[in-house]
Amino acid sequence: MNIELEPNERRVRTRYNQINQIWEIDDSWHQHSFKSSRKLVSRFFDKAHLRGKTVLNLGSGDTIYDYGATIINLDLAEKKLVGLKNAVCGSAHNIPIKTSSVDAVVCAGSVINYCNAEVVFFEIARVLKSGGYCYLEYERSGSFEYLGSQGFMGDIAVVSANYAGAKEVVWAYGDSFIHSMINRSNMQCVRQSWFHIISPMIFKLTKAPRISAKFGIFDPLLNHCYLTKWAGNFVVICKKNGMMEAQ
């Protein structure tokens, strides 16, 4: 691969090239994340009227979206891109795509938790056309499972999580920090939602991911209540300021 990578990007690329299944069937916690994400992404394609438009799937892994749009799949890990249409191997920190060239960006599955969020936001805003939309999902520093740990509710917290059979260290973000990134990169938040709302609380008490994940079924009921303050995952839909450019 002909791109210059930072040590952290190299580590992430090696790890994802080795992971066979990003969303393991037996891992009920991440299965709930995956299903919630698919549902919300599908709604995003629908509400943002993306049929026939060009959408960048940023940090695509091997997840394929097919909602009648032209999808550009970009990921660091080249093995994840095998067989995907319009595959681009590259980094979200330096997106190898022209300025103002896509109608929407989908960045699902905690991609920015591996990244410098500030850099990625500016890159997303750069490649989006004016008036274009972005779907972004991340793991929160305010998740109840981190209560009592350093960085809880902070702007950027270094956290350790179990994923794909190993412990990994990622950055978790605070909502006000992400909102300030959105504003600074010339975008505005138009909608938000949460998932894994009470499951992190149950996890904190039981340390049992399987049992805790079952409580994800209450997410749709809890999306407008105070408990979202301690949810594990946040989804924000933002819009780049300005009018949508003519096709």
Ligand SMILES: C[S@@+](CC[C@H](N)C(=O)[O-])C[C@H]1O[C@@H](n2cnc3c(N)ncnc32)[C@H](O)[C@@H]1O
């Ligand atoms: C948990 S997977 C999510 C995959 C997919 N978005 C989904 O929702 O199914 C995270 C993905 O982010 C990719 N990734 C992490 N850092 C990246 C970066 N700086 N640039 C591009 N991709 C990155 C990884 O290689 C991995 O495929």
